[in-house]
Amino acid sequence: MTLDQIIVTLTGFFLICMIIKFFWMKGKKALPLTPLIDGIQKQLIIVKGGYTPDTIIVKRDVPVQLTFRREENSSCSEMVQLPDFEKSLKLPEGEDVSVEFTPTKIGEFEFACQMGMLRGKLIVDL
Structure with a gap:
């Protein structure tokens, strides 16, 4: 193997490792609970090419305002x-x-546009 072949092989291997790390080994950030304001869990969701944030975490049996x-x-x-x-x-x-509504069940619940192309998730926890 020539020096050029070794350099190309090592560079290719390095790039493959970086792609694997970026797409499959990316750590997930912990999502914060929706803020409680005047006894209501309130969250603003921006609709622009999707929902931001697209995952909302709330507590069960506490009123929610999206x-x-x-x-x-x-x-x-x-x-x-x-x-x-x-x-x-x-x-x-x-x-x-x-x-506004009060979630009474624990679980993951979807919200979406009428065509189902824009999607979000409401996670109800203890």
């Missing part, structure tokens, strides 16, 4: 549905729209 602010004009983001809580909201562009 406020959606749509900052785009895509037809897909005109509505958000929370089927497990029997809630559905129309989201006018540039306006804050809130939904």
Whole structure:
């Protein structure tokens, strides 16, 4: 093996290791609980190409207020549905729209646009 072949092989191996580390060994950040304000867990969700944040952690049996602010004009983001809580909201562009409910079951519950392309997750914990 020539020096050039060794350098190319080692560089390729290094790059493969970096790709593996970046995509499959990336540590997950702990998500904070939704802040409690006046006895209500309140979270602002920005709708722009998706939901930010897309994962929300709340406590069971404590009222939740999710406020959606749509900052785009895509037809897909005109509505958000929370089927497990029997809630559905129309989201006018540039306006804050809130939904309130009290989760009584522990688990992971999805919210999504009417087409299911934009998705988020509500995690209810003790």
